[in-house]
Amino acid sequence: MIYDVIVVGSGFSAISVTCNLIEQLPASAMVAVVGDDPGFGRGTAYRTELYLHRLNVPAGRMSLKPHRPDDFVDWLKNRGRRLQSGDFASRSDYGLYVRDTLAQLLRRRDGRCRVDFIRAKAAGCVERYNSTLAFHLGNGDEIAGRNVVLCLGVGNANLPVDPTGVPLPMRSRIVENPWRLSWLRRVASSDTVCILGSGLTMIDQVLALRAHGHRGRIDVLSRRGLAPLGHARKPPSPLPIDVASLPGTISGILKSLREKSRLVDDWRGVMDGLRPVTQALWQRLSDMERARFLRHALPWWNIHRHRVAPDVFDRFAKLVSEGTVRFHAGFLKSLGAEKGRLLAGYRVRATHDFAGIRTDWLVNCTGMERAGISHSPLLKEMSRFQLIAADPLGLGIQVDANSEVVAPSGISPARLFAVGALTAGQFWEITAVPDIRVQAKAVVEEIIAQGAAPEA
Ligand SMILES: Cc1cc2nc3c(=O)[nH]c(=O)nc-3n(C[C@H](O)[C@H](O)[C@H](O)COP(=O)(O)OP(=O)(O)OC[C@H]3O[C@@H](n4cnc5c(N)ncnc54)[C@H](O)[C@@H]3O)c2cc1C
Numbered sequence: 207m208i209y210d211v212i213v214v215g216s217g218f219s220a221i222s223v224t225c226n227l228i229e230q231l232p233a234s235a236m237v238a239v240v241g242d243d244p245g246f247g248r249g250t251a252y253r254t255e256l257y258l259h260r261l262n263v264p265a266g267r268m269s270l271k272p273h274r275p276d277d278f279v280d281w282l283k284n285r286g287r288r289l290q291s292g293d294f295a296s297r298s299d300y301g302l303y304v305r306d307t308l309a310q311l312l313r314r315r316d317g318r319c320r321v322d323f324i325r326a327k328a329a330g331c332v333e334r335y336n337s338t339l340a341f342h343l344g345n346g347d348e349i350a351g352r353n354v355v356l357c358l359g360v361g362n363a364n365l366p367v368d369p370t371g372v373p374l375p376m377r378s379r380i381v382e383n384p385w386r387l388s389w390l391r392r393v394a395s396s397d398t399v400c401i402l403g404s405g406l407t408m409i410d411q412v413l414a415l416r417a418h419g420h421r422g423r424i425d426v427l428s429r430r431g432l433a434p435l436g437h438a439r440k441p442p443s444p445l446p447i448d449v450a451s452l453p454g455t456i457s458g459i460l461k462s463l464r465e466k467s468r469l470v471d472d473w474r475g476v477m478d479g480l481r482p483v484t485q486a487l488w489q490r491l492s493d494m495e496r497a498r499f500l501r502h503a504l505p506w507w508n509i510h511r512h513r514v515a516p517d518v519f520d521r522f523a524k525l526v527s528e529g530t531v532r533f534h535a536g537f538l539k540s541l542g543a544e545k546g547r548l549l550a551g552y553r554v555r556a557t558h559d560f561a562g563i564r565t566d567w568l569v570n571c572t573g574m575e576r577a578g579i580s581h582s583p584l585l586k587e588m589s590r591f592q593l594i595a596a597d598p599l600g601l602g603i604q605v606d607a608n609s610e611v612v613a614p615s616g617i618s619p620a621r622l623f624a625v626g627a628l629t630a631g632q633f634w635e636i637t638a639v640p641d642i643r644v645q646a647k648a649v650v651e652e653i654i655a656q657g658a659a660p661e662a
Contacts, residue, residue, distance in 0.1 A: 208338055208350050209238045210319075211653060214328045214584075215357030216241020217249025218639060219626035221308050222270060222646035223355050228311045228318055230650055235319035238349055240341065242327040245301065247308060249359060250385050252301030258413050259297045260515045262406060264437075266291025267640050268300060270307050272647065278303055292441065294515035324349070330587050333619040339593070353653045356611075356624040360602065361581035363572045366402070369541045376543050381569040384411050390418045393567060397422045400550050400563045402538060403571035404428035409514060409522050411569055412531060424531045425563045427552055430505045431535030433526075434512060436519025442472040445479035449486045456498045459487070477510050485641070488634035489607075493598050496634075500599060511635075534563065541568070579603060579628075593618065597631025605629045609649050621656065623649045 211227055213220050220241055227237050245253050261268060269277035275291075281303045282289045289295055312321065327344035334340030340350040362383050369380050381389045384407060393399065399415065401408045404426050412424055426433075445466060452459050463480075467473040480487070488496065499507070514522070525531045539560070540551035550563045578600040579585035585603065588594045592615040597604045603624055604612045609632070611622040625646050627637045635641055 207236070208352065209322075210235045210351065211237045211353045211355065212339075212341065212349060212351035213237065213239045213355045213357060214241070214341065215239075215359065215626075216243035216246045217357065217359050217626070218247070218251065218304060219249075219357035219359070219642050219646060220355075221247040221304050222643050223357060223625055223650060224321065225270060225308055225311055226647050226650035228314075228321060230654055231319040233317045233319055237319055237321045238324055238351065239321060240324045240326055240328050240343065240349070242325065242344070244325070246323065246325075247305040248301035250362075252297045252304065253385070254297050254301075254387065254410075256387070256414055256417060257296045257298065258417055258518075259410055260294045260518055261297055261300055262294070262437075262512060262514050263638060263640065264292050264441075265289055265295045268295070270304060270639075270643055272643050277307075281306065294437075294518075328584050331584060331593065332591065333593075337619055339620040339622065351620060353621045354623070355649060355653075356585075356603075356622070356628060357626055358582055358585065358628060360578075360627040362570070364581075365541075365570050366538050366572060367541050371540070371542050372548065373543050376546075376548060379548060379567050380541070381567065384569050384571055387414060389567075389569075390414055390420075393418065393420055395419050395421050397566035398425070398547075398564070399423075399567040399569060400425045400427060400548070400565035401569045401571050402427055402550075403573055404431065404433050404533065405508060405571065405573050406434055406512060406514065407571040407573060409434060409518065411571055412522060412525065413518070416525070421530075422566075424525075425534060425565060426531060427534045427536060427538060427550060427563060428505075429535065429537060430555065431533040432505050432509050433522070433533070434509050434514050434519075436516050436523075437513045438472055438474055439516045441478070442470065442475035444481065445470055445475045447476070447479045447483055449483045449490065452487065454490060454492070454495065456491075456495050456503055460503065473510070474513075480511075481635075481640075484635040485633045489632070496599055512638075534561070536561065585628075593622065599631055601630040602628035603631070605632050607632065608652050609645055610652070621653065623652070625649055 213223050224239050265279050269275050271277050279291045328341040329344050330342040332340055334350050338350040338352055339354050340348050342348055408426055452462055463476055466476045535555035536552035538552050542549045547564045548568050554561050579596050593613055594603045594611050595614040605624050606612055609623050609629055611624055626642055629636050
């Protein structure tokens with residue numbers, strides 16, 4: 207059987223694309239969704255069961271449907287959650303909402319296209335029939351499609367240094383993938399924990415540790431020792447920003463944004479004013495300026511742009527002020543063991559000095575934004591067959607302004623699109639729901655506009 211559309215992935219992006227396909231394709235169309243995640247629709251972000259793991263975007267901006275902004279808020283109200291559009295709901299509730307929305311669409315039997323959900327990993331991909339791409343699945347099957355949408359997320363970054371020098375029994379105390387929260391059950395209350403990376407994942411892990419009764423010290427090591435800032439309880443109005451009036455260099459843009467921040471009561475108004483124009487701003491930058499941004503401005507961008515809910519921020523700030531959480535700025539250089547504990551050796555930032563953190567546990571929270579394609583065997587194989595190419599900055603894969611993959615050979619057997627963080631080279635801010643939902647809708651419209659779906 208040849209599908210009209212194959213969606214590969216099982217996180218938010220895949221579900222968002224699938225919902226749009228169900229709403230827009232004729233009944234005669236056939237869609238396959240291939241994903242290896244048992245919690246279809248949740249992905250890494252919304253799989254958590256901990257209520258304290260909150261969304262970092264207010265509920266009013268998390269609707270799956272850009273044209274119905276209150277959809278998620280209404281869903282929360284219908285389930286007795288007393289939350290308003292400016293509040294920060296739990297991520298587990300959001301996962302339920304996404305799955306519920308999909309289930310509702312699937313319940314509609316009349317006039318909707320056929321959708322086959324296949325729980326499997328897409329392990330390889332080849333050009334099989336005329337104008338189709340075929341995927342080898344982990345369960346031994348093969349499926350082919352005329353249009354493909356890759357929604358693979360970007361996976362977890364590897365540890366920045368090789369842990370093989372650590373004696374084997376102790377290596378089990380290095381948590382390479384913190385999203386499998388089962389590691390928390392093995393931590394004793396008084397154990398010390400060292401977290402690598404100081405972004406949103408770090409805050410999640412700290413709060414999860416406390417919720418599991420951990421009371422020991424937590425050392426956080428990152429290159430600059432910066433932590434995410436908080437949303438305001440009363441958000442300022444976004445300051446409208448005209449992209450055309452901004453300079454074309456990163457240093458010029460920063461200077462201009464600092465000047466604008468001085469004109470408003472709260473700098474968040476400037477960052478929020480940038481939201482709707484960030485992709486346009488990124489697309490105006492040369493590759494050299496984009497690389498400069500990643501080298502020098504990225505940590506500052508992340509802490510100002512990707513903020514946490516106000517009460518999450520307060521809870522975390524209290525742990526820092528009490529001295530439970532301590533920050534270290536430096537570059538991890540070695541991992542070893544000493545006197546029954548792990549030893550993380552690092553070069554102290556802006557010096558030639560070396561220091562070490564002795565710890566019972568080491569947790570990799572170095573994030574995912576630079577994972578590129580190396581984490582995915584499927585993407586590596588597609589790259590070898592010249593079906594995709596990494597973007598010049600190694601953020602993901604090369605796509606055009608319509609999210610269509612730019613094949614290095616110039617010829618693609620089927621129409622191939624990507625949605626989500628894999629397309630950061632083209633769009634930069636494309637990791638969160640408010641951006642992905644717009645992209646997912648546009649990709650489906652593009653597939654339909656090209657007449658790829660059969661006549662009803
Ligand atoms: C902890 C965390 C919290 C976040 N909080 C927010 C938030 O509050 N608000 C917000 O807007 N955004 C948030 N985000 C951003 C989040 O990444 C997006 O909202 C969204 O979940 C991304 O979904 P995705 O489908 O693109 O990627 P993912 O969620 O990573 O899903 C990709 C899926 O594809 C599957 N897959 C990968 N390769 C294959 C293959 N070869 N075959 C089959 N399946 C495959 C994976 O198993 C995975 O399930 C958060 C992210 C994280 C990590």
